Amino acid sequence: MSISNTFQDQTSGGMLADSGIDVERVLANAQQLRWDIGQDYHEQLMETIYADAARIADRSVWAEGEKPRFDLDRKIDQIVTHPIWGFPVMLGLFALVFWITITAANIPSQLIADLLIGKVYPWLQNAAAVLHFPWWLSGFLIDGVYLATAWVVSVMLPPMAIFFPLFTLLEDFGYLPRVAFNLDHVFKRAGAHGKQSLTMMMGFGCNAAGMVATRIIDSPRERLIAMLTNNFALCNGRWPTQILIATLFIGALVSPALAGLISAAAVLSVALLGVLLSLVTSWALSRSVLKGQVSTFSLELPPYRPPRVLQTIYTSMIDRTLNVLWRALVFAAPAGAVIWLVANIQISGVSLAEYIINFLNPIGILIGLNGVILLAYIIAIPANEIVIPTVLMLTVLAAGLTGVGSGSGVMFQGGQADTMAVLQAGGWTLLTAVNLMLFSLVHNPCSTTLYTMYKETGSKKWTAVAALLPLAMGFTLTFFVAQIWRLIASL
Amino acid sequence: MTKPQTQPTLGAACETCPVHNAANLLKLGVDIEGWDFVVALAGNPNTGKSTVFNALTGLRQHTGNWPGKTVARAEGGFEYGDKRFKLVDLPGTYSLLATSLDEEVARDFILFGQPDVTIVVVDATRLERNLNLVLQVAEITDRMVVCLNLMDEARRNHLNVDERRLARDLGVPVVPTAARYGEGMGDLIAAVFDVVTGATVPKPHRVQSHPSELKAAVTSLTQQVQVLYPELPNARWVALRLLDGDDRIISAMRKGELGDLMRGRDPELSNEIIPLEGIAS
DSSP states (O other): OOOHHEEEEEEEEHHHHSSOOHHHHHHHHHHHHHHOOOTTTHHHHHHHHHHHHHHHHHHHESSSSOOOOOOHHHHHHHHOTTTHHHHHHHHHHHHHHHHHHHHHHHHHHHHHHHIIIIIIIHHHHHHHTTTTOHHHHIIIIIIIIIIHHHHHHHHHHHHHHHHHHHHHHOOOOHHHHHHHHHHHHEEEEEEESSHHHHHHHHHTTTTHHHHHHEEEEEHHHHHHHHHHHHGGGGOOOTTHHHHHHHIIIGGGGSHHHHHHHHHHHHHHHHHHHHHEEEHHHHHHHTTTTTOOOOOOOOOOOOOOOOOOHHHHHHIIIOOOOIHHHHHHHHHHHHHHHHHHHHHHHHEEEHHHHHHHHHHHHHHHHHHSSOHHHHHHHTTTTTTTTHHHHHHHHHHHHHTTOOSSSSSSSSSOOHHHHHHHHHHHHHOOOOOHHHHHHHHHHHOOOHHHHHHHHHHHOOOOOHHHHHHHHHHHHHHHHHHHHHHHHHHHHHH | OOGGGGGGOOOHHHHHHHHHHHHEEEEEEEEOTTEEEEEEEEETTSSSHHHHHHHHHHHOOOOOOTTOOOOOOOOEEEOOOOOEEEEEEEEOOEEEEEEEHHHHHHHHHHHSSSEHHHHHHHEEGGGGHHHHHHHHHHHOOOEEEEEEOHHHHHHHHHEEHHHHHHHHTTTSSSHHHHHHHHTTTHHHHHHHHHHHHHHSSOOOOOOOOOHHHHHHHHHHHHHHHHSSSSTTHHHHHHHHHHHHTOOOHHHHHHTTTGGGGGSSHHHHHHHHHHHHHHHHH
């Protein structure tokens, strides 16, 4: 870069010295000519370009026969962007995606857990015993690092491998811009830019990507609103948490035949609550600290394209599923080690983890959660993906469950039934599950997202707002839900 | 570096043969050290630019079916006919008048980045609207190739596009493709290769039909710009922008950035400069 700059300076300098005319004179002449030709120059220029484009296109394009008998795109659009039917169709499609994910993920999840935790785990312990590993080394590596990663794979891989390809198929088909179209006028009424519906859609994949996507919004004010509210779109790291907790606690409330449907409805409600919070927050921001005019734009609805199913499954497996899984593993392995350490480092007979959990517990109970969950959210700041594994391992420790392993820290077998047993032993109720789902939706974005926001805005202040605003909202929301829940329960 | 003339001239029959092209294309992904030529990829939003980018580089930049997917620049590389090409995927834009950040990124790269070839990807089913951008790019640079993409959809919609007539009217090579299915990618690379080696010299259509008083103003200002920068290939476009009061161009002239445009027209000259940038970047 520097070398080419030097080059350009030399040449332009040399040229100017040789010629009699200089830049400022040409610019002054241009200014004069602008006055002479009048104001509608820009329009005239655009009109000539458009006229030429129309003429050239007209000469080389013609339709075969008459008009196509049946315009499928148009028919589909009439239904999915219908003022009344658009929303039910949208809810139905997303509910279907969640329902397929929840009902289909259970079996492979159990199979992987049986293999990795039921078979490989005892084998590894035997191997460590044969090799005479000291207890702290086998505890650290096998009970800490290995079990954490095995758990992440067994619980997160199957739902992701089903959910992401389905979602990507909807995207490839061209449905997501229709969702943006449906939501556009709602966003405008909330004082936000219509394009925010598009950046929110990106946020449903990854909030850090959503932050970058806000570049399509020209006005800095509206872009900031889009960035501050992007976190309310559930990201890849949080979908598995929602799906798992809904399956375990909400689905269990009804008969097995309805369980899948009800769990899907619960996940959908949380996602919709996110959209609602996004709108409410945009509305509040645009009427307080970020006042200003709403700008307009035109949203192009792309044609429907037949999705290339196999290719989509392949790329969504690579791009999304494996990426998210990899990110989860990269953070889960060290987290597993950290958890094992805080569980085994003792100060006057009580482990470090217990000190922290006991300290956080009063706050946690006040908002319908517990100290374990709050500590898990602190450990999981780098990646939302590891919240549930961390919660489980800490719960096992706090509840004093005993099982496999010579050190304390990890004693569960994995799989959904065992997961449920561990959580219930940790004192979880339906309220804990509901509030965890809510807190998972409304809390600070992960560190990657915050760092991206800082890079995009260059503002420490707004990055801090992006972290603290949802956190404060999350505490408020869960606090009120817990108080009202307990009030009703006590009646 | 090997000079272009040491490259054996390929027969016309060979060049259009898919087997020959498939054998010659080496997808380099992000391995783009020491490139010989820079190719820019421009186009309206949602015309399949990212798909073309992936098909050429073998990368899997995520493609989404909505406008505005690519907001930043993505870079990748491929090797063809003994030359290494750096491919730069620009944000999708409807125009180059730089009213928003993504348009500015795209225009600044075509203007100041001086790519050896600019591929403009157009949607064959929405040709009229897409040609607006093609004509604007043609004002800035001669060295362009039009990639007439989404031919599969045009066929599905029973639309016929006469690419030869289009190529004649536009004065630049036009390659029909269906990038999602890899159709025509070999022809596209061959067309790009011909433009960088000088085997094809595009003479793009320039918008002409201005009213007479405007024409006089444009001609007068073009001459002045030409005196200022004798080797500038697109003095007329700079004049048009100055008449529109384009602040970016005015400041570029004041800072001497327009001097940068004088390099790179002569193939010999560009070959001397490129290694310098290769080291610097």
